[in-house]
Amino acid sequence: MSLIVQKYGGTSVGDTGRILNVAKRIKTFVDGGNQVVVVVSARSGVTNELIARAKTFSPEPDEREMDMLLAVGEQETIALTAMALHSLGVKAVSRTGAQAGIITDDAHTRARIVEITGGDIRECLDRGEVVIVAGFQGIDRHGNVSTLGRGGSDLSAIALAAALKADVCQIYTDVSGVYTADPRVVKNARKIPEMSYEELLEMASLGSKVMQARSVEFAQKHNVVFEVRSSFNNEPGTIVKSEAPSLEDVVISGVAIDRNQTKVTVSDIPDKPGTAADIFRELGEAGIVVDMIVQNVGRGGKANLTFTVSKDDAAKAEKVLRAHCDGIKGATVSITGDIAKVSVIGTGMRSHSGVAAKFFQTLAENSINVQIITTSEIKISVGISLEDADLAANALHAAFALDK
Numbered sequence: 001m002s003l004i005v006q007k008y009g010g011t012s013v014g015d016t017g018r019i020l021n022v023a024k025r026i027k028t029f030v031d032g033g034n035q036v037v038v039v040v041s042a043r044s045g046v047t048n049e050l051i052a053r054a055k056t057f058s059p060e061p062d063e064r065e066m067d068m069l070l071a072v073g074e075q076e077t078i079a080l081t082a083m084a085l086h087s088l089g090v091k092a093v094s095r096t097g098a099q100a101g102i103i104t105d106d107a108h109t110r111a112r113i114v115e116i117t118g119g120d121i122r123e124c125l126d127r128g129e130v131v132i133v134a135g136f137q138g139i140d141r142h143g144n145v146s147t148l149g150r151g152g153s154d155l156s157a158i159a160l161a162a163a164l165k166a167d168v169c170q171i172y173t174d175v176s177g178v179y180t181a182d183p184r185v186v187k188n189a190r191k192i193p194e195m196s197y198e199e200l201l202e203m204a205s206l207g208s209k210v211m212q213a214r215s216v217e218f219a220q221k222h223n224v225v226f227e228v229r230s231s232f233n234n235e236p237g238t239i240v241k242s243e244a245p246s247l248e249d250v251v252i253s254g255v256a257i258d259r260n261q262t263k264v265t266v267s268d269i270p271d272k273p274g275t276a277a278d279i280f281r282e283l284g285e286a287g288i289v290v291d292m293i294v295q296n297v298g299r300g301g302k303a304n305l306t307f308t309v310s311k312d313d314a315a316k317a318e319k320v321l322r323a324h325c326d327g328i329k330g331a332t333v334s335i336t337g338d339i340a341k342v343s344v345i346g347t348g349m350r351s352h353s354g355v356a357a358k359f360f361q362t363l364a365e366n367s368i369n370v371q372i373i374t375t376s377e378i379k380i381s382v383g384i385s386l387e388d389a390d391l392a393a394n395a396l397h398a399a400f401a402l403d404k
């Protein structure tokens with residue numbers, strides 16, 4: 001008998017018909033003699049809809065109340081999934097994050113897991129029940145509901161698999177695995193049969209939303225091997241583990257698109273040591289992550305600093321920066337619009353030259369204008385206009401022969 005942790009994402013539980021299909025799939029594992037813990041997301045669209053409603057009152061709603069609101073989406077799905085299993089004659093109980101003992105810190109909307117007690121999950125399993133746990137949510141030490149950041153049901157599943165020492169962890173989604181690029185954008189993207197945590201973490205951090213980046217980081221830290229696969233077919237998916245074969249020989253392993261970036265420019269700030277440090281410290285203290293950065297060469301003792309933040313943080317960043325600029329004569333802040341970040345990733349880049357040349361040549365041949373650039377030893381990223389994102393991803397995918 002194996003202990004299996006499965007996670008079903010928003011599209012997989014998008015309506016009652018799909019929830020019944022998920023229940024049928026779970027039943028096959030129960031009939032096979034396994035113990036099953038299932039993590040489910042909110043129906044697709046529900047979390048976005050709740051966020052939009054909250055924002056009718058304020059661009060920055062109170063974060064504790066936000067968590068109270070957002071946790072509703074997953075709570076609907078756990079109950080419906082349990083009922084669907086009952087309709088098939090399978091014993092099942094639902095548990096909220098709090099009931100499953102998912103204890104977090106109090107950083108509302110992006111809480112970190114500090115401990116998982118598991119609640120009474122073990123007892124339920126021993127009674128032959130499937131346990132359906134609400135993804136994305138936990139509880140802090142004071143009993144407040146918390147959430148784990150967008151896409152956080154992935155983290156709930158990986159963390160539960162680690163805490164329960166599950167034999168198998170399966171992440172069911174609406175594509176058949178992790179591909180060399182988003183298969184909805186790049187039609188000839190290839191499924192990657194096996195990959196390392198490092199490689200997937202880089203893809204996820206760069207905006208491939210197939211897995212939440214934090215969940216991959218957690219899996220790496222706790223050595224949770226997992227499979228990303230489809231809830232709509234029975235194809236083998238992508239196995240993610242510490243060492244994956246042959247990737248050293250592959251220079252580029254994937255292309256990622258992130259459409260969630262906003263460009264911010266702070267103009268006419270003093271061109272002297274400490275200016276950037278002050279700005280980034282204040283943003284950091286407000287919990288804002290800064291991504292791509294360029295500083296224009298100063299003129300007349302003044303400089304301009306341009307960088308990107310996640311779209312969700314733009315309003316907060318603007319507030320922090322306006323307060324900063326209030327004390328500096330002539331300094332101004334402008335939110336210069338949403339952009340896309342397109343990246344190529346590959347650990348093989350460490351030992352190969354010519355990648356940057358091919359990358360920028362490809363963009364040039366497609367008349368794509370680059371606004372910001374960042375690189376690391378295993379990736380190159382550019383900020384470009386949102387309209388150019390699909391073209392850039394397809395062109396780079398072809399240029400690096402990822403379809404071969």
Ligand code: ADP
Nearest residue numbers: 009010011173174178179181182184208209210
């Ligand atoms: P879920 O609701 O199951 O958590 P998500 O929408 O969060 O699903 O993630 C799955 C989506 O990720 C896919 O529909 C696909 O469009 C997108 N995606 C982006 N990059 C990739 C990639 N490299 N491989 C597979 N899917 C990707």
Ligand code: ASP
Nearest residue numbers: 041047136150151152153
């Ligand atoms: N429902 C949450 C979200 O949309 C969590 C998840 O789906 O993983 O971000």
Ligand code: MG
Nearest residue numbers: 009151209210
């Ligand atoms: Mg997701």
